[in-house]
Amino acid sequence: MASRGHLLVVDDERLNRILLARALTLQGYTVDTAETGNEALALLRQKRQPAFDVVLLDVLMPELDGYETLAQIKANTALSHIPVIMISAVDDMDSVVRCIKLGATDYLPKPFNAGLLHARISASLAGKRLRDLELE
């Protein structure tokens, strides 16, 4: 079966990386993972590998947190078109608003609901593919 899309999961907790990679692979996505914001940015900037379609980004991480990682993605013209879905157990509204203002496509809670996650990723992929078609 062809992949539904290429996802990058960014989370400092290995339990979350393992869990998200498993659930999303079972849903038909190709998944890579990064442990830190800096590792994610390095993967996103690599030109040799296929481009990522959607980034799933944790908020509370050491060194470069989710806010700063998101800001750097959106400040980079080569990356800013990639939808970024925040997925976090930080459940205060200030965090949600901050991420949306920084350019996040969505903000989902942990523990994640597999059906909701799939629906949000599908919507993000549809938007990105429409944009990609318009640019062709």
Added chain:
Amino acid sequence: LRGLDRRGSTVRWSHDVIDRDALASLFETTGNDPAFLAELIDTYLADSVALLESMRQAVSDARADELRRAAHSLKSNSATFGAHALSELCRDLEYRAKDGVLDGAAERITAIEDAYASVARGLRALAPST
């Protein structure tokens, strides 16, 4: 997995410190694979011990930011396994640490350790490999 009784799509869990519906949902989300769930439980238990140590160290070093991060991680990981009472205790500690409050943190960590011990016993009873 001990304590797991699968009949068709019905899953029954034997320990009350863990929300059976949440754990059944996790089982389904990860492909209804007992071996994978057992590995996931192993990871949770190993990481939890490290996070509890980080909490103690953060209090000793008066590092509220480190305490917040460790409490946040254990809150999130515990909720994933349906350990809601443990998750709530961690949430309380996380928000106090976010405000820079370290008073009473040591006592709260003791309560978290007690709750975690119950959760760990429950999960180990479900997973023979742990």
